[in-house]
Amino acid sequence: MDLFILLGTLFLCFGIGMPISYSLGFGALAGALWIGIPAEAVMLKISDGVSKVAMLTIPFFVLAGAIMAEGGMARRLVALANVIVGVVRVRGGLSAVNILATTFLSGISGSSVADTSAIGSVMIPQMEKVGYPRVFATNVTISASLQAIVVPPSHNAVIYSLATGGTISIISLFMAGVVPGLLLGVALVMLVIFIAYRDGHPKGDSVPLRDAVRITIDATWGLITIVIIIGGILLGVFTAIEAGAVACLWAFFVTMFIYRDYRWRDLPGLVHRTLKTVAMVMTLIAMASSFGYVMALMQMPAKITAFFLSVSENKYVILLLINFMLLVLGCLMDMAPLILICTPILLPVVMKLGVDPVHFGMIMLLNLGIGLLTPPVGSTLFVGCAVGKVTLEEVMKGIWPFYGVMFVVLMLVTFIPALSLWLPALVIK
Amino acid sequence: MAASYRKLMDWAYLVCVWIAGVALVLISAIIPWAVFTRYVLNSAASWPETTAVLLTIVLTFFGAAACYRLGLHMNVTIAVDMLPARLRRVADFVVELLMAVMALFMVVYGIRLCQATWNNSIAEFPFLSVGVVYSPIPLGGAITLLFIIEHLAIGRPAAAADPHLPPTTD
Numbered sequence: 001m002d003l004f005i006l007l008g009t010l011f012l013c014f015g016i017g018m019p020i021s022y023s024l025g026f027g028a029l030a031g032a033l034w035i036g037i038p039a040e041a042v043m044l045k046i047s048d049g050v051s052k053v054a055m056l057t058i059p060f061f062v063l064a065g066a067i068m069a070e071g072g073m074a075r076r077l078v079a080l081a082n083v084i085v086g087v088v089r090v091r092g093g094l095s096a097v098n099i100l101a102t103t104f105l106s107g108i109s110g111s112s113v114a115d116t117s118a119i120g121s122v123m124i125p126q127m128e129k130v131g132y133p134r135v136f137a138t139n140v141t142i143s144a145s146l147q148a149i150v151v152p153p154s155h156n157a158v159i160y161s162l163a164t165g166g167t168i169s170i171i172s173l174f175m176a177g178v179v180p181g182l183l184l185g186v187a188l189v190m191l192v193i194f195i196a197y198r199d200g201h202p203k204g205d206s207v208p209l210r211d212a213v214r215i216t217i218d219a220t221w222g223l224i225t226i227v228i229i230i231g232g233i234l235l236g237v238f239t240a241i242e243a244g245a246v247a248c249l250w251a252f253f254v255t256m257f258i259y260r261d262y263r264w265r266d267l268p269g270l271v272h273r274t275l276k277t278v279a280m281v282m283t284l285i286a287m288a289s290s291f292g293y294v295m296a297l298m299q300m301p302a303k304i305t306a307f308f309l310s311v312s313e314n315k316y317v318i319l320l321l322i323n324f325m326l327l328v329l330g331c332l333m334d335m336a337p338l339i340l341i342c343t344p345i346l347l348p349v350v351m352k353l354g355v356d357p358v359h360f361g362m363i364m365l366l367n368l369g370i371g372l373l374t375p376p377v378g379s380t381l382f383v384g385c386a387v388g389k390v391t392l393e394e395v396m397k398g399i400w401p402f403y404g405v406m407f408v409v410l411m412l413v414t415f416i417p418a419l420s421l422w423l424p425a426l427v428i429k
Numbered sequence: 430m431a432a433s434y435r436k437l438m439d440w441a442y443l444v445c446v447w448i449a450g451v452a453l454v455l456i457s458a459i460i461p462w463a464v465f466t467r468y469v470l471n472s473a474a475s476w477p478e479t480t481a482v483l484l485t486i487v488l489t490f491f492g493a494a495a496c497y498r499l500g501l502h503m504n505v506t507i508a509v510d511m512l513p514a515r516l517r518r519v520a521d522f523v524v525e526l527l528m529a530v531m532a533l534f535m536v537v538y539g540i541r542l543c544q545a546t547w548n549n550s551i552a553e554f555p556f557l558s559v560g561v562v563y564s565p566i567p568l569g570g571a572i573t574l575l576f577i578i579e580h581l582a583i584g585r586p587a588a589a590a591d592p593h594l595p596p597t598t599d
Binding site for chain 2: 013014015016017018019020021022023025026029039040042043044046047050051052053055056058059060062063070111112113114117149155156159238241242244245246248249268269271272273274275276277278279280281282283284286332333334335336337372376377379380383
């Protein structure tokens with residue numbers, strides 16, 4: 001009955017369209033009062049939720065990503081990717097350029113929506129100009145942006161780390177995401193080259209050496225952000241929070257004084273937009289923290305674990321089951337709230353079966369990331385349609401091969417833990 | 430009357446955005462300063478992190494109120510979208526009522542939290558009461574309540590055309 005009150009209230013609030021964050025708070029309040037916990041305890045948990053030092057990573061990574069993605073970084077990274085892909089002059093070269101440029105931008109922006117918007121606005125018109133179908137170019141763009149969900153500095157990896165109560169370090173998750181992210185990129189490149197030969201897409205062009213050097217130097221300023229974040233944390237120079245803060249400062253310096261993409265008067269607008277994202281996510285984290293507290297008091301994680309174990313004790317069967325469940329949920333809801341709600345419930349289940357929490361994090365990120373590309377709720381998909389100026393129906397017709405590749409990569413990441421765990425074990429001492 | 434209330438709420442929104450925006454800029458300046466003092470001045474201080482956390486509370490609760498006014502908080506719209514227009518209006522009305530309960534909860538229990546912690550001080554800032562630190566919770570709740578009244582009485586403010594991305598971490 002306890003769980004019925006807690007989840008019933010939550011789903012009712014979701015159903016009528018109440019903001020997810022406040023629904024979590026309201027559900028927690030109803031659940032707490034039902035089991036005789038004073039409302040003061042719920043308030044204390046809400047305030048605790050945002051009073052942690054680890055929480056500071058959110059504003060920094062969001063701000064650094066916004067500064068870089070909204071400036072002219074995408075254009076420069078596309079040029080750099082052009083130089084690299086131009087060396088082989090393969091058929092479907094511009095599709096590969098799109099994917100590689102997204103890999104680079106993902107390492108700075110941490111957001112697939114930002115990648116889709118920034119890379120899409122540069123690449124889709126460019127691809128159409130040389131003869132690629134516009135819908136195909138849009139599909140390549142949105143599929144490639146899934147890399148941003150797993151590679152560092154993925155905002156959602158930061159949210160997963162917070163959802164585990166900080167027990168899993170941000171740098172472990174960042175490093176764990178590198179191989180799955182690159183695997184996804186390579187798999188997508190293989191797919192687009194296959195389609196290029198099948199449909200006769202044009203070959204890429206090589207870039208003259210003199211231009212190549214200039215382009216590489218130009219893009220390197222922005223790419224140093226990745227070095228600051230990853231190198232800074234791995235070498236122990238910065239904590240994850242400080243790395244985020246210094247990356248912000250670097251991004252600001254590069255875009256203002258080297259690239260000169262911003263004017264001073266653009267900055268208040270940038271702060272305004274960033275603070276809306278940050279406040280929204282922080283509210284979600286604060287309220288989810290109270291919901292998690294009431295859920296724990298009702299012993300919900302233990303009950304869910306018992307339920308899953310009653311279905312099967314084989315970890316691969318359970319992982320498959322969880323994957324399908326998350327794929328369905330990912331179609332219906334946004335990613336951040338799903339991470340915050342599902343992690344405290346599902347992590348005890350998989351840990352009981354011996355799954356590493358970092359590995360599970362990668363499964364969850366990749367899985368829910370695919371949800372961003374599926375209707376009816378798919379922020380990246382919708383932004384992609386808007387940027388590509390194509391309808392949802394057109395995109396859906398051509399996206400199935402891309403879904404297929406994503407699903408294969410998800411299964412590989414699920415069933416081969418080493419893909420996620422090898423690099424963190426290698427570099428984190 | 431409606432026009433003046435709308436104008437008042439425009440001001441309330443601006444105040445929230447300014448407070449949250451200044452908090453964000455300060456947070457972004459304080460932590461790099463801490464890195465600078467540690468590596469260049471060789472003096473590691475604990476105040477920057479504490480200050481940044483306190484500013485995060487300010488940013489969150491004033492920012493949350495501002496986001497609510499513009500309907501930016503994520504929600505699940507699939508079920509509501511399937512309803513006929515009349516039922517959808519009923520659902521919207523119920524949402525505002527439940528939001529009012531949450532806003533009141535933030536005001537009443539936020540004030541109680543402030544009162545309970547009023548005499549505690551923070552180690553890094555002995556002059557600063559913990560109660561003051563938590564005051565953005567009831568204040569943010571009260572402003573949210575004003576925005577709910579605005580939504581119910583005179584409707585949501587017209588959204589200005591914005592070519593930028595919607596707020597998201599996805």
